[in-house]
Amino acid sequence: MFSPCYIGGWSAAEHWGLTEQIFGSLCVMTSTRPRNRKLVLRKVRFEIHTVATANFIGLKTVWRGGARVQVSDPARTVVDMLADPTLAGGIRHLSEMLANLLHDQPQEAAKLGIYAGKLGIGSVFKRLGFLLQSHHADQTALIELCRQNLSAGYAKLDPALPADRLVTSWRVWVPAAEVREVQR
DSSP states (O other): OOOSEEEOHHHHHHHTTSOOOOOSSEEEEESSOOSOSEEEETTEEEEEEEOOGGGOOSEEEEEETTEEEEEEOHHHHHHHHHHOGGGGTSHHHHHHHHHHHHHHOGGGHHHHHHHHHHHTOHHHHHHHHHHHHHHOTTOHHHHHHHHHTOOSSOEESSTTSOOOEEETTTTEEEOHHHHHHHHO
16 A cells, blocks of 8 residues: 555564554555555554655565565664654653663664664764663663764754753753763
């Protein structure tokens, strides 16, 4: 229906066990640009997000009944969420999903840097580096990779939240509450 597409964001996170949160819609990543990005078809709510076809990387094929479906793999799911935290339901959920990925599927950690590099979105390295240094300081190689790939300019940790503190080492604006939590 939305081909070419894949299941990503919170829907892929649920599939891979990165979250226990239950979301009421299916997140579809497609290269098409639909007029209506929130649809209800056959009592299923869809939220449609556009991504370039060249960025269809890190996908796994799963079977749902007799249908073959593309789903972003665990690391790609997290990278998509780092690019757009709304795909995780916000930065707090994203931080929890990143922690679950690093704890339950540590082999996926190296793919985070690979996918971030291929997508070339500077804010991904900024958000990932900040979250890793704040909550997963043992991920030194990945933190260093993020530091080496910092782009110019500044990004908000979560564009949906007000941010009043600049963490210059990561070029990221964060809410004051996040800075206090990190300093504990």
